Amino acid sequence: MRQPPRLLRTIPALLLLLLVLQAAPVPARQARAVVVLSFDGVRADALQGAWPEVLRGQAAASWSARTVLPSLTLPAHVSMVSGVGPEVHGVRFNDWTPEMGRLTLPTIFTRVRGAGGGVVVLLAKPKLRFLVPADLPAEWLAFPRHRQAAVLDVAAQRFRQERPALLFVHVADPDDAGHRHGWMSAPYLAVVREIPALVERFLAQVRAAGAWEQTLLLLTSDHGGHGVVHGSGRPEDVTIPWIAMGGLARAGVELTQPIMIYDTAATTLAALELQVPPQWQGRPVREALAAAPTGR
Numbered sequence: 001m002r003q004p005p006r007l008l009r010t011i012p013a014l015l016l017l018l019l020v021l022q023a024a025p026v027p028a029r030q031a032r033a034v035v036v037l038s039f040d041g042v043r044a045d046a047l048q049g050a051w052p053e054v055l056r057g058q059a060a061a062s063w064s065a066r067t068v069l070p071s072l073t074l075p076a077h078v079s080m081v082s083g084v085g086p087e088v089h090g091v092r093f094n095d096w097t098p099e100m101g102r103l104t105l106p107t108i109f110t111r112v113r114g115a116g117g118g119v120v121v122l123l124a125k126p127k128l129r130f131l132v133p134a135d136l137p138a139e140w141l142a143f144p145r146h147r148q149a150a151v152l153d154v155a156a157q158r159f160r161q162e163r164p165a166l167l168f169v170h171v172a173d174p175d176d177a178g179h180r181h182g183w184m185s186a187p188y189l190a191v192v193r194e195i196p197a198l199v200e201r202f203l204a205q206v207r208a209a210g211a212w213e214q215t216l217l218l219l220t221s222d223h224g225g226h227g228v229v230h231g232s233g234r235p236e237d238v239t240i241p242w243i244a245m246g247g248l249a250r251a252g253v254e255l256t257q258p259i260m261i262y263d264t265a266a267t268t269l270a271a272l273e274l275q276v277p278p279q280w281q282g283r284p285v286r287e288a289l290a291a292a293p294t295g296r
């Protein structure tokens with residue numbers, strides 16, 4: 001029996017290919033990426049003192065952003081990723097075990113994933129798994145991998161390999177040093193002084209991956225501290241750094257507008273051209289972005 005013409009034979013295959021392409025999820029904005037680096041316990045004045053001229057010219061930076069009350073790790077991080085304050089999310093506890101369940105509010109993790117974007121979460125404290133839906137893998141980097149240089153190395157590697165739309169990285173070293181030796185003590189400041197070089201090294205990897213133009217890096221913190229504690233409304237506890245870098249950031253700008261920790265969530269979505277939920281208190285920090293995104 002004669003074979004049908006070659007073109008006819010390939011049509012079923014072409015139709016199948018078309019169906020597969022149609023069924024594939026549409027990535028959010030696959031080229032764009034936001035990296036959130038949360039350095040636990042970094043006071044704005046401590047980082048400002050260590051921030052070199054070379055990075056000043058590359059960043060849109062605020063040294064007077066504020067966290068929420070209580071100025072504690074879990075409530076603050078919930079605000080950072082959910083776009084709302086404790087009066088809305090209701091999380092005031094700072095200890096968590098898996099039996100307590102996970103945060104059920106919409107977050108940058110659920111919104112980005114819902115839009116088809118890849119999400120990678122690296123955490124240096126196990127309790128922060130509370131932030132992440134149980135079915136979204138979040139890697140807890142236990143000691144000694146949780147040392148900040150090691151965490152940033154893992155983060156850069158994951159960024160280059162997976163190119164997620166959202167990479168969220170939590171670093172615990174500054175908070176550890178603050179509780180052990182005191183905020184603004186010599187050992188605490190030594191840890192903070194390492195941060196700019198770590199960020200530069202991370203950004204070099206972003207450039208090497210060819211992703212600079214489409215990447216926004218947000219460097220911030222969950223709270224500051226005084227003595228060996230934090231949690232109060234004192235300026236030393238609530239004033240945090242908020243710094244935008246990368247190709248999607250406006251370079252060489254000192255941000256003067258009031259910035260709240262929950263603006264991180266809104267800025268993340270806006271940079272990815274995703275809609276910011278209208279019920280969020282957080283607003284995109286447009287002054288920090290190179291071009292006006294189409295989000296709210």
Ligand SMILES: [Zn+2]
Pocket residue numbers: 040041072073074175222223
């Ligand atoms: Zn903390």
